[in-house]
Amino acid sequence: MVLSQTLRSGLLFLASSLPFLYILQAIVRVQTGAWDLLGPEPGKVIVHFTGSWGFNFLLLTLTVSPAAHYLKQPWLVSHRRTLGLFAFFYVTLHGLSYLAFILEWHWADLGRETIERPYLLLGMLAWLLLIPLAVTSTRGWQRRLKRNWKRLHYLIYPIVLVTSVHYLLQIRSDWSEPVLYTLISVALLLARGWRLKR
Numbered sequence: 716m717v718l719s720q721t722l723r724s725g726l727l728f729l730a731s732s733l734p735f736l737y738i739l740q741a742i743v744r745v746q747t748g749a750w751d752l753l754g755p756e757p758g759k760v761i762v763h764f765t766g767s768w769g770f771n772f773l774l775l776t777l778t779v780s781p782a783a784h785y786l787k788q789p790w791l792v793s794h795r796r797t798l799g800l801f802a803f804f805y806v807t808l809h810g811l812s813y814l815a816f817i818l819e820w821h822w823a824d825l826g827r828e829t830i831e832r833p834y835l836l837l838g839m840l841a842w843l844l845l846i847p848l849a850v851t852s853t854r855g856w857q858r859r860l861k862r863n864w865k866r867l868h869y870l871i872y873p874i875v876l877v878t879s880v881h882y883l884l885q886i887r888s889d890w891s892e893p894v895l896y897t898l899i900s901v902a903l904l905l906a907r908g909w910r911l912k913r
Contacts (some may be wrong), residue, residue: 720793722767724794727797727798728797734764734805735805741761742757742761743870757816758817760819763901765806768805768811769808770799770882771805771880772799772805773806773871774900774903775798777796778903779798779874780795781906782791796852799852803845803848803849806842807842813835819896832884833884835882837878837881841874841878844874844877845874847867848867848868848871851868872904879893882896
């Protein structure tokens, strides 16, 4: 049983790392002039890619409890921490990618960009709210905080809402993907809210 749990954890870690490995090798290939994988605006592609995977892992983290309940597979809950940490990892990469490829590390432009583009402020807020969840994800912190640990980790709900609005405010022409993400987010939040109320 321990081996089975270890194997599942290893496979989940490997699968969760695949998007990072993909974008990393695409960036490395840029050094040889192979921009074909990232298109004419590779910086924007990298920012969008890391942001989408950050959102994917947020939604997967939110899905774990309902899935464990309805599928009657309680072992799924033991992998929620890994998914949450990967959400933080990809959201952090998303922010760093924006600083590196869009702002080109011009920190002075960050304040102006944040004022002109409110979605940046929401993105930063979501990332800041994720920090305490990532820091307190260990069993040690769970023992220290006791009941407050669960209350603190309810922050995942406003984080998902803020992230949805962050994405919606970036719509230029194609509404399909941001709206789909928002509908999934709302459905998951309603499902979790209904379970909590019960």
